[in-house]
Amino acid sequence: MTIQSIIGAIAIGAVIGVLGRLLLPGRQPIGWILTIVVGIVAALVGTLIAQVLGVATTPGIDWIELVMQLVLAVVGVGLVAGLRRGSRT
Incomplete structure (x- = not known):
């Protein structure tokens, strides 16, 4: 994993976290910071996981990885x- 892929994962991770929260009902x-x-x-x-499975090496946007x-x-x-x-109850 290169530094460029780590930075990309962090940037995408912020968007992924927000989308994950929006898709979760209730x-x-x-x-937001924890999200x-x-x-x-x-x-x-x-x-x-995608790299281990070999789907991270596809050209273009890796939809399976996303x-x-x-x-x-x-x-x-x-x-x-x-x-x-x-923990609050």
Whole structure:
């Protein structure tokens, strides 16, 4: 993984986190900063998974990689929201 791909994953991760939160139904008791952090982590992990599976080496836009990142972001936002909801009760 090059520094350029890490920076790209961070930039895309911010967008992925916001999209993941918007796709998750209901209200999430987490802030936007935490949402973006979850998106960045999901983007990095999604990129690593895509590289292991060999889909990250396709020319052009890697739609499969983006879908992996988005699914991971939705799961991540749901997990963090569930943990935050559980700690407040």
